[in-house]
Amino acid sequence: MNDKQFISKYKRLEEMFLTTLLGDVPTILLGTKLRNIMYKSIFGKLGNSVYIHNGVEFISTRYIEIGNGVYLFKDVRIHAGSHQNNRVCLADGVILEKSVEIGALDNTQIHIGERTFIGSSVCIGGPGNITIGKDCLIASHAGIVANNHIFDDPTQKISSQGITRKGITIEDDCWLGHAVTVLDGVTIGKGSVIGAGAVVTKDIPSYSVAVGIPAKVIRQRTSKDFVKSRN
Template structure:
């Protein structure tokens, strides 16, 4: 046990040294090439032609795998700490825009499949497992939260009542508009569009258009109207 603790501390020290020394080297001074080369020593896996800008923070890099051609821009924080079984996986061609926060927390798997775009200031957090499919567009300021606080006891502070975590699935080719919130236990079906500002509290069938708080399906993408509704705008921002 003492040897394992020592090994863990040494790995964390190596991670801190490399990410501190390399993390803020500007692109113009070769920072991207250096990070692409030397981060291989500390990540679970890192592919070829990976573009990591300066000012990106990684924690528990041995739980993070990055595919080929992934772009990660300034201000991103990817945190795999909390449990030895945590896993954060970015598949080929994923783009993570500025100031995105991805956190695994506890015994969590977060998978973002190939060619998916994550817009600026998006928050993706466990501890429930999160799966985002291929070719998705997640617009700015979206929140994907795979947990929920218990609050049944009014005499006990909510922060001490624990949480539930069922997990979230966003299937292939979905578009989530600006400021969408996806709550724990939800599956959004393949090819669905979620309108700007919607709060998704229940499953959305494939090829649906959903808007509102809480989000409800107003039509399918074949043009058939499902329910009367004042339609909210679908964000044009990615």
């Protein structure tokens, strides 16, 4: 075993020990404060005044970066994978509601911008890179998954034909309604609103309102005064 492998194994043991010891300590017994203090040694970054509810699960904490004032509610699960280039970054003021799942596979970067709110039971996963901007609102049960199975050859099993990993970008100040699905390769432009239950298969221009399966733009959010102020 070389030095790098030894350090990696040690870090994993330290992570398992601390998260097992402190992960389920109830909030009313100072669990949040204990996790804030003791977890700093195992994370890539752990900011100040972070609220980590009991029951939150972390895997590969050395690849997870959490900013100041982040809230992680019960049953959140963040799996940062094992690749050295992986990163899951939650910027200052991010809120992850109950049962949010974030998963990174090999060579995956997932970044959630400042003050963005992620509702309960949202699934966010690679292996494609995912960037969610500042001040976004993602409602419960949304799915943001940056991969897609290739199935062109009917003579082969779908599982053996590989996947795409183009990545997903959701720009600043977007609102995604309940149970929206965003597919691989999509960019949702700044200030856009995606209606509940929509499936976004193509890029959405900035300041658009889009609904349906597949999602189609039904109007723009640009008033005359707004357009004048930008010109």
